[in-house]
Amino acid sequence: MNPLIFSKLFIASTLLIFISSKSFAQSATLTVNQDAKITQLLDLKKELEKTRELSDGYTIQLYYGELDKANQILRKYKGSYSNWPASIEYETPNYKVWAGNFASRIEADRALLEIQKNFSSAFILKPERRK
Template sequence: MSLPNMKYSLYITLILFVFNLNVTNAQQGTVEIYEDDKITELLRLKTMLSKENKLSDGFTIQLYYGELKQANTIIKDYQKSRALWKATIEYETPNYKVWVGNFVTRLEADRALLEIQKEFPNAFVFRPDRRN
């Protein structure tokens, strides 16, 4: 090996040694995160409200509007059928409503309506006022 090549090789070795020394002596530390219990509670509440679709301006299908006894019969009949979407009974003085599903888009609601109308021909899609 010639002298210039040895110098070059020595420089490369020295640079790699210094670089390796800097990498191995890098600072290390830990990060601690403190979370308020209220954040956990708020996330749980938001998840619950999202599942019940209380936070969106989506669409719902109404199967019935009237007396409680008939509303209970309708919801039981719905649940005995294929019941792909959650059904609830909502109260609006002095009547009860049977609502099915929480759909983000009108298209989703219309597709579900086609299935539901096979057994509940008077069902219709609407956008409920959820400000209450």
């Protein structure tokens, strides 16, 4: 092979490899057309999760008994903790103070260690899903 042709082929192949290895930036605009009801459904789902109507998770029970004492416990809890929501639940004949809505047992265990510093009788339970 002629050295001149060989050198031209070598240069051409080197340039081709160099050009093909370079990436070229691209820009694009993405438009998402979303039904307005999706936002409403997400808000409804959040509300149902807050009220534990969709939950299959765990909660921590701080107290059960009379309403006055349950309100005291709830105020004390809310004054100490803001990480986990708390509410009073009624189950005949007692009022219960429940804290948190945990997806896994390990999350509930971690929270319980913290909560038991102020509520020594607190324990984890898995409430039944409301129908």
